Amino acid sequence: MTAGQLRISGLNHRFGYQRVLENIELTVKANEAVAIVGPSGCGKTTLLNLAAGLLTPWEGRIANGFARPAMMFQQPRLLPWKRTLDNIAFGLKAQGVATEQRNAEATRLALKMGLTGEDLDKFPNALSGGMQSRAALARAFVVQPDLLLLDEAFSALDIGLKSELYALLAAERAEHGSAVLMITHDLMEAIRLADRILVMAGTPGRIVAEHSIATPLAERDEAWVFHHTAKFIRWPDIRTAFGLPTP
Amino acid sequence: MKWRSGLIQEWATSTGNYLWSGWGSLASLCLFMAIWTLTAQGFGPLILPTPLEALSTLARLFQAGEAGPEILITARRALAGFGLSVAVGSLLGLAAGVSLTASMMARPIITVLVGMPPIAWLILALLWFGAGDGTPIFTVFIACFPIIFVGAMQGTRTLDGQLKEVAQMFGLSTWMKLTDVYLPHVVSYLFPAWIAALGMSWKIVVMAELLSTEDGIGAALAVSRSHLDTAASMAWIVALVGTLLAIEYLLLEPLKRKVESWRTL
Incomplete structure (x- = not known):
């Protein structure tokens, strides 16, 4: 296990006889923001729960070298x-x-x-x-987490609040340098926040494409995000993963 | 000392507010008294004394120094049995709720315990403990236990799995899991169970005393019955129900509203 790094290798997972994740390879380094995008039901949440240690993997290795992981769920889940x-x-x-x-x-x-x-x-x-x-x-x-796991944490919020929370997240990351592993089905959110985007396709869930974004977070304004998302969505990999008709 | 007087004040105001909101129940109580009086007038004092007669008999019993000690003895027995079943039932119920296997194994045993009539326990207790405190306390304990056990177990089983994940994510210690996550949820199942068990304990203790002891309200009832003294019997019954109401509304209800204040907001 490497300190300050989350490494998932050769991960297969099943619920009963149903295979939900197949051959997942994934590394999150310190300070890095990784987004996993994919259609609903492709096993994103299962993957995140495995990374968080809330589930035990059926096969494969998950080595979490981060000392203080924190997770934000889709619902606030306050006591x-x-x-x-x-x-x-x-x-x-x-x-x-x-x-x-x-x-x-x-x-x-x-x-x-x-x-x-x-x-x-x-x-x-x-x-x-x-x-x-x-x-x-x-x-x-x-x-002050060194790894922040976000499970579609912003998906139910209005756009104003969303962008405010994005800014808070960016500020917090700048201050403490925490790594982020987020799952989302919102491409724009991934493009706005992530350094690296992994595309997942369903049944069984597997990673089909990877895309790095070099532009620093501060320079990603709205126009840039729209433009980049439009480009991203034309990718054949993305279109098949989300079941969109390929031109 | 300051926090203690603050606590007493808080208790007094919240209880006062609660009682003040009870004009409706007071009205229905008055209606009940009126019907009682009418019936009593119809049948005569040998069959049914009026509420006033019952109350004045009770006052006389208090003045003669008979009622106080008997009520205390009964209350002591009922509360001892009740307290024992609260402690044991709540703990075991929590433990059984955490484990699926334990709750499945507990189910048939609880069904047997609930189905067993208290009078049967009383006979066994008489054989085991003889006349004295042991018999009523044991009978109360064994009758209240399954109610509280089931409440605690259901409460533990129904805790939201999402909150359990939050607890796991924050790496909570077992103690914090218990006090910050499980108990606040389980309490809303426990309180109704405790109140039901308290009512039960008051009925059971009198039954046990009537058949097994020389003192307490139950024994006093047996004596007044043998003297065909309906007014005294009614007085003892009023004393019994009065103590139960006092404990429930002056102690358990305010406690419940304090603990569950997050629900009402």
């Missing part, structure tokens, strides 16, 4: 019986950080991410969906 502040500070509590210190850190980060002091005192079900997502992102950031 309904904890006030927002306690939810955000939850990871710190698990690490054994003292109450005052963890509350101070969680408050500082939450305020930076657009939550108000009033929100922090509420229970999650009294928050709007957008505020819940912010809280979930803050909960992942507060532990």
Whole structure:
């Protein structure tokens, strides 16, 4: 196992007799953002859960050398019986950080991410969906993860909130240099955020193409993203993976 | 000291608010009393004394110093059995809920325990423990246990798998998993079970006392029955139900609302 690196090699996975992942090879280096795109049901979430250690692989090796991985799920998954502040500070509590210190850190980060002091005192079900997502992102950031796993974390949000959270993610990455492994079915999101895009096709899930983006994150403005996405979507590999008619 | 007075104040206000919101129940209680009085007037005091007669008999029993100690004895037995089953039932139920195998194995045993009539346990307890505290406490314990066990087990089994993943992702210690993830969820299954078991314990303890002991409300009921003293019997019943209501509404309900405050928001 190499420190500061996630390496998946020769991974096969099945649920019962159904093969869901076949021969996956994947490496995420420190500081790198890797996006996995693919149609719904192609095994992306399974792959991420395997990488997170939430599932045990059927065959193959997963070596996670990152010390503090954090995961953000498709739903905020805040604990309904904890006030927002306690939810955000939850990871710190698990690490054994003292109450005052963890509350101070969680408050500082939450305020930076657009939550108000009033929100922090509420229970999650009294928050709007957008505020819940912010809280979930803050909960992942507060532990200063060196690997951030994102499971379609932004897919249910409106475009304004999305771009705001993208900016927060970029700022956090710039500050702490965390690596990111994200799965999404939104090509634009992958192109905006990732250094490397892996395309997955379904039944059984396998990686069919890889695409690197050299343009630095800061230079990817909206026009660039639109242009690049339009180009990307014309690729034959992408079209077959998503079942689009090939011209 | 400061937090303690704060806690008492909080308890007083929340209980006060709760009772104040209870005018509707008070009205239905008054209606019940009215029907009781009407029926009593129709049948005469030998069959059914009026509520006022029952209450004044109870007051007389209190003044004579008879009611207080008997109520305390009964309450002690009921609460001992109840407390025992809360401790054992909640713990074992939690443990059984965590493991699928354990909960499958527990199911038939629980069915047997629920199906077994308390009177049968009482007979066995009489043989095992004889007359004294042991018999009513054991009978209460064994009758309440399956209710609480099932509540705790169901609560544990129904915890959202997504939250379990969150707990695993953050690398929670077993203790934190228990106190921050499992218990807050399980409590909303446990409280109804505890309240049901508390009601049960009060009924069982009187039955056990009536048949096995020389003191307590049950024994007092046996004496008043043999004297054909309907007013005293009614007075003891009122005392019994009154204590149960007091414990449920002054202790368990405020506690439940405090613990479950996140639900109402």
